[in-house]
Amino acid sequence: MAVVPTRARGANARVVAAFEDTPGIVPANTASWFNVPLVSHSLGEERPLIESDLLGQGREMQDPTPDVATNDGDVVVPVDVRNFGRWLRLFFGDPTTSGASGAFTHVFKSGARDLPSMSIEIGAPEVPAFSVNRGARGNQLRISQSRSGLLNATCSLICIGETTPTTATVGATTPASLATTRFPQAVGYVRKDGQLLGSVVGADFTYSNNLEKVETIQPDGRIEDSDPGMAQMSGSVNVRFKDRVLLDAATATPPTPMELSFGWNFGTFSLIFVVGRVFMPQAKKPVTGPNGIMQAFNWQGSKAASGSSVVATLINDVPSYTS
Template sequence: MPTDIWYGADCETRIGKRANATTPPTTWQSVEFMSLTVNPTQEWRDRPKLGNPAARVNTLDPIKPRKGFYRESAEVVLDADTRSLPLWLRHAMGSPTTTTASALFLHTFASGAKTEQYFDIVVKVGASDFRIYQGLTLSQLSIQNTGENTQDFNINLSLLGLSRAKATSWPTGTVTACPAEAPILRAIFSVDNVAAGNMLSSSLSWDRQLQEGVFLSAAPTVSSLRPNGGSHSGSATFRAIGAVFDTMEEADTVFSAQLNYYGVVADHFIRFEHATALLQPSPLPISGPGTIERTLNWAPFQTGSTPALTIAIVNDVTAYA
């Protein structure tokens, strides 16, 4: 029986980019996270055979099931860190477009790409116990903020994966160390590059629809996870709000919705932008004599020149190859 005890604080974690669904990584990046929950599931299928009473002790208890299909999902909560977040996005979304921004660098990730992106996560949980989650790809990216956030902004990633393995040592390959911490100081919601005041909370979500490659084979695992569409949404709740948003809603005004995170490190920032969006009709709840809170919901969409979502990050890292 096992005698070791695992502590989350002892965990070490690395991620590695796959060239495709079947080729393991050869380079690895040490990463940090706030929490990681992996949910493996596997069907067990009943196959009762009748006619042979010697195969069972009694007629009522179940017989041994057969192993069915294996699937894997994971939830990762990340710190909104200007140096570390691009590492995860690089593995989940592909290489960004990088340009010089004064003495810093602007890395821009865009939604909507058809190219499959796979990566592995290796977690060391014991002295010689390594859990390898293989062929992970992005299923959802979401953020939620409230006025209580100070320097504790989180990014949530939902992942789907192909398979898993165990090892007694790290996989082979070159390893890059974690970057120095560069957290976020504050968040501001902007409409058409103009800051909107009195915001109580905000949220943004990008769901990627993934098509499973499930084929007849001896391996009871998903063979591929291909992008097959996506949906975007955003919302912001305000304590006080003017008629300008009513006019935008009624006139079907196209606007840019931006959630800007400004870093503790000077001139670092993260921007989630729905460059083209329309306001959806929103309720006006009045529940008493106090102030009224109102939530705006918008529907982002692509155009001939812009994707529905861009994630722009300015930091002092030259490139995310």
């Protein structure tokens, strides 16, 4: 009987994660680990080599010297009704939760002083090889809206380091799992000052914690941690040019702030990002052909009267994201 090679495949990749009690320390409590629905990832530690600068040794190259380690990468995840709340917690901090009997409202606000960190284990069971990207913090969260397709979020992370691959998982053998029910792109909307904004062809936004790496001198060559900087929200809205709703806001003197919200409703579940104070710069109105004229409005958020530049509200049947 032929032996089947045990090549690693993405379809079988095992991704589990846990929030850390101490940044960079992989949680030992197996009950704290949970499954992570994944589209793709580019995490992993890199340690480049520095070419030798020695002279007088002839024309042959000398041995290189290892440089510092870095572990920055993206994790692309589905924007779903349950699991996505964990990513919101990583980027915004602990939510305020209310409700009961399967209808819970989780409110995440930007600007938290302290943000959590996460350990993310990536495993290839066929090999087997399992390693943990530890001390992961949320730097940028990017979401694009369109009329159809799959709704995903790109989470750009900065990690302290990665553990040496082992043949067995260090997370839970059977981690906690939440059913994955995606929000469809087809049910998305954009609102301006609470009113549905028409003729929107596409939209996108990026929330950033502007993490600053703490690059101290350490014997393992890794960063000490990463600290949050100024919270920032920006994006763009692409519309068919049929009225002056956004044009007037972008050309007003002085600039007129507005509220923009981006959301999805699916049955009793919903997710909405509200940017309470938005400014739009004046934009061009290009004509590129005989068909409909498109106009792209870039925007940037600012601190709202409520004290937060961004408020994300997730309504689902999960009782808590902190226990």
